Amino acid sequence: MTTHQFRAPRRPMTPERAKSAIGGVVSQVLILVAAVITLIPFIWMVSTALKPSSEVFSNPPSLVGSSIEWQNFADAWNYLPFGRFMLNGLIVAGIGTVIVVATSAMAAYAFSRLRWKGRDGTFLLYLGTLMIPQEVLIVPMFILMRELGWVNSYQALIVPWAFTAFGTFLLRQFFLTLPDELEEAARLDGANRWTSFTRIILPLSKPALGTLAVFTFIGYWNSFLWPLLIVSDVNMATVPLGLNMFLGQTGNQWNLLMAASTISVLPSAIIVILLQKYLVNGIALSGMGGR
DSSP: OOOOOOOOOOOOOOHHHHHHHHHHHHHHHHHHHHHHHHHHHHHHHHHHHTSOGGGTTOSSOOSSOSSOOTHHHHHHHHHTTHHHHHHHHHHHHHHHHHHHHHHHHHHHHHHHTOOOTTHHHHHHHHHHGGGSOHHHHHHHHHHHHHHHTOTTSHHHHHGGGSSOHHHHHHHHHHHTTSOHHHHHHHHHTTOOHHHHIIIIIHHHTHHHHHHHHHHHHHHHHHOOHHHHHHOOOGGGOOHHHHHHHHHHHHTTOHHHHHHHHHHHHHHHHHHHHHTHHHHHHHHHHTTSOOO
């Protein structure tokens, strides 16, 4: 007995399929071009960090210098207490991220899963604080920190921005997509609100929590204006302040500044890579639903 292998007939290329295929190719090309444009500053930063100081502003510009100067990274690290700047940044960004995620999650739970009088109006009022520019709050916040005796302290760098309406909004929108039946079943089994929040809501919200953690860490890490005003001690300076002092002290040694900038990018890049799965899912799901 012989067997015959049958192949499914190919679907004809209709105008609709051809248009869809062309659209997909165009989208991929546009994404690739956007990615290259986005990466150009980073590529140039690393390239400058590896050049000799005499070739930074060579004419015509070149992407690669006559020699690769890995020593620039060691010189940049040792020229200023850059290790201290990195440690301060990690402490501030790490603790700040934990506080923001925790407080935003609890506030979002109250605004999305609990029923209480004036809830929606209070949420809109809280959300309205997003329209207030940070610069408007700088002076009263500085006076408050001074009265508390928190100038040149980690508390002053962390606490004022540890309660954000953005994080509450992001998590609230995600919590609204979770079925109420999950909590109802838990309550039938004797679970209270705190148990439902910690055992059901939070484990299901890892994508949104990861997204908020990435945004918050990067925000703390890159913050410049507030640390510039509240910190005058070099030992309390964060990375952006350290880079600013680096520029002032190194003068025209741009290769060392670019080396220090390259080092400063690494923690944020590592956080994004580690939480990439949650970041993509959180962006895709947060705010897409709600009841």
